[in-house]
Amino acid sequence: MKKLENIEKMQQFSFQARKKSHIIGLVPTMGALHQGHLSLIQAARQECHEVVVSIFVNPTQFGENEDYERYPRDWNQDCSLAAAAGATAVFLPSASDIYPPSYQTTLHLDSLTQHLCGAHRPGHFDAVATVVCKLLNIVAPHRAYFGQKDVQQLRVIQQMTADLNMNVGIVPMPTLRESDGLAMSSRNAYLSPSERLAAGIIYQALLTTEQAAQAGETSPLILQQLLLSHLVSEPLVHVEYAAVADPVTLTPLEQQQSSMLLAVAVRIGDTRLIDNLLINLPSCAGFTK
Amino acid sequence: MKKLENIEKMQQFSFQARKKSHIIGLVPTMGALHQGHLSLIQAARQECHEVVVSIFVNPTQFGENEDYERYPRDWNQDCSLAAAAGATAVFLPSASDIYPPSYQTTLHLDSLTQHLCGAHRPGHFDAVATVVCKLLNIVAPHRAYFGQKDVQQLRVIQQMTADLNMNVGIVPMPTLRESDGLAMSSRNAYLSPSERLAAGIIYQALLTTEQAAQAGETSPLILQQLLLSHLVSEPLVHVEYAAVADPVTLTPLEQQQSSMLLAVAVRIGDTRLIDNLLINLPSCAGFTK
Missing domain, CATH: 3.40.50.620 (HUPs)
Structure with a gap:
């Protein structure tokens, strides 16, 4: 090389x-x-x-x-x-x-x-x-x-x-993940053991929110609130944003789409971490694009 | 083609x-x-x-x-x-x-x-x-x-x-010029006959200023004033700027350099025209770069 x-x-x-x-x-x-x-x-x-x-x-x-x-x-x-x-x-x-x-x-x-x-x-x-x-x-x-x-x-x-x-x-x-789902990142090395443990909540929150969407929740606002409430259930996590956005323009969604991006940024201690999950709904009544 | x-x-x-x-x-x-x-x-x-x-x-x-x-x-x-x-x-x-x-x-x-x-x-x-x-x-x-x-x-x-x-x-x-020195430009087509005649002053002003520099005028400020006064001697010409600048950074010069750019923009009627001339002094007491 x-x-x-x-x-x-x-x-x-x-x-x-x-x-x-x-x-x-x-x-x-x-x-x-x-x-x-x-x-x-x-x-x-x-x-x-x-x-x-x-x-x-x-x-x-x-x-x-x-x-x-x-x-x-x-x-x-x-x-x-x-x-x-x-x-x-x-x-x-x-x-x-x-x-x-x-x-x-x-x-x-x-x-x-x-x-x-x-x-x-x-x-x-x-x-x-x-x-x-x-x-x-x-x-x-x-x-x-x-x-x-x-x-x-x-x-x-x-x-x-x-x-x-x-x-x-x-x-x-595709994003690679640790065994608990934490997205791999060079910044994970900043985390203390207790912070590292807490960081597992990020992917759990994304997954839970995706499951709600797949189960029929159609409101981006309610999905966003679900994502946020899951994240803040971990006291070490400080949420910078938790968004349901268009995967192409990244603008916040007001209506359900067949393809929606869940995106979060949090701080745990001094460390800023981001993650996201793309939701693809097989069929969708509120399909707008 | x-x-x-x-x-x-x-x-x-x-x-x-x-x-x-x-x-x-x-x-x-x-x-x-x-x-x-x-x-x-x-x-x-x-x-x-x-x-x-x-x-x-x-x-x-x-x-x-x-x-x-x-x-x-x-x-x-x-x-x-x-x-x-x-x-x-x-x-x-x-x-x-x-x-x-x-x-x-x-x-x-x-x-x-x-x-x-x-x-x-x-x-x-x-x-x-x-x-x-x-x-x-x-x-x-x-x-x-x-x-x-x-x-x-x-x-x-x-x-x-x-x-x-x-x-x-x-x-x-290099800039191509008409017989009276006017720099060729697509916008010259906008000029009325009297405006076209007046536009000849632009290159004359640049040349006169260059001659002053070659003859020993060392002050960029005086060169700029000379350029400006020559341009405004033509009543149809409205000067947007007349500058003595560094040829690389285009910043206005306060001190003489061996290489100086004379640059002008004027309006004649509704037409905006630009031109410039690079002065290269063979030797220069105030040489700064």
């Missing part, structure tokens, strides 16, 4: 791969690789000649009081894990390589960035869209793999690449 | 050209082609296998009281002129193809958009950067050609493509 530590080396790698008509897959990460990331790398390995894992803790997407400084960093372990999962190259740019002193361009998405996490993390998704746009241009992959756990990030990237006519396939990958 | 009337056909054209290892040049225009555009097409013809001329009057870059509606449109004549100058394809997308209903992504450049024309046309250069980013992704050219008459546009495109790591060469091309 190649370690490419600046943009120029990454570009040369991709240029050579493309010259050989090799299919390039990109798995963009901030390091701290867990099984979720590795499942993306393994999937890319099945579909691509070259699998590039980018590791870049992007400073611009962290808010002032967020965890940029303490975000877990262990590049050596990440490289070993990436190689074992099938990566053929790791791209490890520096912040000054990505954002040189004269840097001044930001992408902005009008609507998708306003809901869910976007409402609580101003500028976050614009910064994500910007850095992913740059990574896609640098790595020039045919496909890029994103986990569905970060569903708003996924939608922002899908919309951005479509809006800007970028020639890349965005591949959504 | 191929006429490609939607994004998909354009992409297929470029895909085929790239498969043959053909070099693709792009000349982005809003139509109303004049000799300036044709010189870009001819230059591209010298350097590229395929020369694509895009014709798209981009609605998002016009302000509310600007000339989007009356901007000259004659696609048939433009296609004839482009073909005669050496274009191998014309890309003529519709506005709904470029901006479908769900469209929501805009690029923003922090600093370059604040000066010169940017101060008078809020949002204009962000919209230009956005549509050019899209055109570059759709056409996938190796090189794209831009006239130096629109110097701020050129700088914004250079900065945007560098910031977003776009794999394309931006080729600046």
Whole structure:
């Protein structure tokens, strides 16, 4: 596996791969690789000649009081894990390589960035869209793999690449979960044992709410209240939002749809966790789209 | 010459050209082609296998009281002129193809958009950067050609493509001028005969100011006043700005540099005209960069 530590080396790698008509897959990460990331790398390995894992803790997407400084960093372990999962190259740019002193361009998405996490993390998704746009241009992959756990990030990237006519396939990958259902996340490592135990409530709340919808509850408002009440039954959990939203636009739903996204963000201690579940109703009286 | 009337056909054209290892040049225009555009097409013809001329009057870059509606449109004549100058394809997308209903992504450049024309046309250069980013992704050219008459546009495109790591060469091309020095522009067609006569003052003012700098005038402020006083000596001319700026950052200069940009925007009747001249001093006591 190649370690490419600046943009120029990454570009040369991709240029050579493309010259050989090799299919390039990109798995963009901030390091701290867990099984979720590795499942993306393994999937890319099945579909691509070259699998590039980018590791870049992007400073611009962290808010002032967020965890940029303490975000877990262990590049050596990440490289070993990436190689074992099938990566053929790791791209490890520096912040000054990505954002040189004269840097001044930001992408902005009008609507998708306003809901869910976007409402609580101003500028976050614009910064994500910007850095992913740059990574896609640098790595020039045919496909890029994103986990569905970060569903708003996924939608922002899908919309951005479509809006800007970028020639890349965005591949959504299912969320991997611990045995109690907690979605895998690099931030789970922040949790104390009691917090970790409490975090199991998130997926339970999503499942319970989905079951209510499948059992015939048609009101998004009642589903949202059910989701919320389940979450707050765990005292360590502080809910940032609990939403029933359109899976494409991410806007809150007022009427039932055949496809509805349950999405939550909570704080447990100092740790912010997100999760979501897509409800697909087989048939639906209130079907509106 | 191929006429490609939607994004998909354009992409297929470029895909085929790239498969043959053909070099693709792009000349982005809003139509109303004049000799300036044709010189870009001819230059591209010298350097590229395929020369694509895009014709798209981009609605998002016009302000509310600007000339989007009356901007000259004659696609048939433009296609004839482009073909005669050496274009191998014309890309003529519709506005709904470029901006479908769900469209929501805009690029923003922090600093370059604040000066010169940017101060008078809020949002204009962000919209230009956005549509050019899209055109570059759709056409996938190796090189794209831009006239130096629109110097701020050129700088914004250079900065945007560098910031977003776009794999394309931006080729600046010299301003073409009428016999009295007026910079060629599609908007010159708006001028009445007396306005057209008055417009000759713009280049005269730039030249006179450059001569003063070459003759030893070291103060940017005095050069700016000279430029302004020359322009206002013509009663039909209303000056929007007359600036002495850094050619890279476009910020106003307080001290002499070896390279200084004279830039002006004026209104003559209902017509807004811009022009600029780059001063390169062979040696310079106040050389600061």
